[in-house]
Amino acid sequence: MTDRPRLAGVRAVLASAALGAVASLGHAPVSWPAFTLIGLAAGIFLILRSMSPLQAGWRAWGLAAGYFGVTLSWLVEPFFVDAARHGWMxxxxxxxxxxGLALLWGGAVALAHRISAPSLRWLSVAFALTGAEVIRGWIFTGFPWGSPGHVWIDTPYAQLAAYIGxxxxxxxxxxxxxxLAQIAVPGQFARVRLLLAALGAVSAVGGFVAGQALENEPLPDDRDVTLRLVQPNAPQHLxxxxxxxxxxxxxxxxxxAATPSPGQPRPDLVIWPETAVPTLLDWTDDxxxxxAEAAQGAPVLFGVQRGDAMQYYNSLALIGPDGAVQASYDKxxxxxxxxxxxxxxxxxxFGISAFAARAGNGYSAGPGARLMDTGVAGNVLPLICYEAIFPRDIRAAPxxxxxxxxxxxxxxxxDYSMPFQHLAQARFRAIEFGLPVIRVAxxxxxxxxxxxxxxxDALALGRAGFLDASLPGAAPPTPYSRHGDLPLTVLITVALFGLLARRVTKAR
Structure with a gap:
């Protein structure tokens, strides 16, 4: 390869990365979903102009690197809690x-370019990227943070998640x-462009109308239960x-213990956030x-670490009016x-115990998803922090x-992007399962x-306080709660094999 083509290839990858950064602006806190659509469309346009699977793969890698680099920029924050020791990392x-995440997009698109005919390459790229995202949600225990679908949370399209997640x-x-990228590809007949544009317009309008209809469906009345959400606002370094x-x-x-607002009843259940108590549960007897006295008869559900021999768990514990532990859940x-x-x-x-959770060097995993009986507030499914980004963990409940x-x-x-993105994902879990979500941070x-x-209702970021609120009612079980991502996985698999079979048949 001469220097000029190599330089052009590098420029294309950098341009793709810039478009990926534009696509990331659909996520909170910017929340401009149109930019996600524009950035991805322009990035896929560059992919469709690729001359080889390798070139397409590199451009997809650049698109993903820019997208994830901005969307996940909050990952640097933990290293600055103790900046002198860890900031350089x-x-x-x-x-x-x-x-690393971009490798999934790059590899999937390179494969799609190889197996599909040029006229259907736009479809194969879309299916391949979707497949890469499904894999991202499972490989190495999964990390589905920042899915392009999350950008629609404040639009009627979000309600479609009750069916498709x-x-x-x-x-x-x-x-x-x-x-959109295929419409912009030169050399097509005008009638093909018109047909594709009409297909896109009908789909967009149809999805919007369907989402609005779902959004306006009535919900059951709130339960006659008052929850108190306690937000201490403790800085991590303290x-x-x-x-x-x-x-x-x-x-x-x-x-x-604070007195409720005038006309508001005392809470029936008080909830503290994750690791609200900085010690082991066994050491909280005093x-x-x-x-319990502060809660004035209401149970308290709080985050705490729990020890069992040499193993430690990130847990939630429920105490009754006498302060005795009634139930617990291990993440x-x-x-x-x-x-x-x-x-x-x-x-x-092999004698290397420095990284062994069973030797007390790290958390051990709990037995799995479980329900906790809170008494007056009914059965709750507890999720601790990171668990809320996995719909499959909710479906795993008994x-x-x-x-x-x-x-x-x-x-x-x-306090910039991560708390808002985490909240958006909790809201999607509510839509997907038709259940209210109470978030205590x-x-x-x-x-x-x-x-x-x-x-x-919500308590603003960076503020100490409490929020008294009624527990919203639950909607009927959703189609997604029954089937999860299985239909999507089957569809993507069948579509990609179909494109491959068509290419092989034409070649023969």
Whole structure:
């Protein structure tokens, strides 16, 4: 390859990365979904102009690297909690995460370019990108953060997730972007362009109208249950500091005991966020009575670490009016390298215990999704932090809950994009399963989300306080709650094999 073609190839990859950055602007807090559609369409246009699978793969890699690099920019924040020790790692962590995830898009598109006929390449690229996103949600325990489908949360299109999930909305986004790209490809007949434009317009309008209809369907009445959401707003660099940690516990006790607004009843259930108590559950014998007294007869559900021999768990515990522990839940979907080291227990078999969770070096995973009986508030499905981004963890529950609790500590990740993106995903879980989601966060955003994914009320980011609210009613089970992503996975697999078969048949 001469220097000029090589330079042109590098420029195309850089241009693709810039378009990926534009596409990321659909995510919170910017929340301009049209930019996601435009950025992806322009990036796919460059892919469709590629002369080889390798060239297409590199351009798709650039598109994804720009997209994930901006969408996941919050990943640098934990390294600045102790900047003197860990700050230097931040840019490397973001680069390698974005570049690694981009390999899925690049590899999928290179394969799609090879197996499909030029006239149908736009379809194969859309299907391939969707398949890459499905894989991203599962490989290495999964990381489906920042799906293109998430950008539609504040539009009527979000309601379609009750049928196809956020991943299905991502598939529609790729298809629409690829359709726009194909319309712009030169050398087509005018009637083909017109047909494609009409198809896109009908799909967009039809989806909008269907989403509005779903959004306007009535929901059941709120339950006669008052919840108190407690948001202590403990900065991460002070949350576990020996001179400040119990000041934040005292703040939560005071917020629990606070008098309700005039006309508002006392809460029936008080909820504190993830790791609200900076010690082990077994060491809270003197603290739990004070918490129960502050709640004045209401149970308290709070985040705490739990120990069992040499294993430790990120947990939620429910205490009754006497301060005794009535139930607990252990987080089962842990963050790789954040809460545990993959293969750490396996290495312990060879005498290397520094990474072994069973030796107390990291969290151990709980047994799986489970319901917790809160008494007056019914059965709740607890999710701790990262677990709320996985619809499959909700489908894994033994039976349908009355509501979902999302307890989290987003203080690790700053106050720009991550808390807003995390909230958007919790709202999608409500739509997908037709269940209200109660979100309690250390620094915010604590929120009451109804079964249509709408925010009933919320505590602003970076504010200490409490929120008293009624528990919204649950909608009937949704199609997505029954089938999950299985129909989409089957569709993508069949479509790609169909394109391959067509190409082979034509070649013969």
């Amino acid at each position: 931040a840019p490397f962590a973001l680069f390698f995460m974005a570049a 956020a991943s299905g909305l991502g598939a529609l986004t790729f298809l629409m972007a690829a359709l 949350k576990w500091h020996r001179d400040h940690a119990y000041d934040f516990v005292r703040r939560q006790i005071d917020l629990t 603290l739990r009575p004070a918490m 089962h979907h842990l963050v790789p390298f954040g809460e545990y080291i993959p293969l750490g227990d396996w290495l312990d078999e 039976r349908r809950a009355d509501w979902i609790l999302h307890a989290t500590n987003d203080a690790w990740f700053g 250390n620094t915010g955003i604590s929120a009451v989300i109804d079964a249509r994914g709408q925010l009933r």
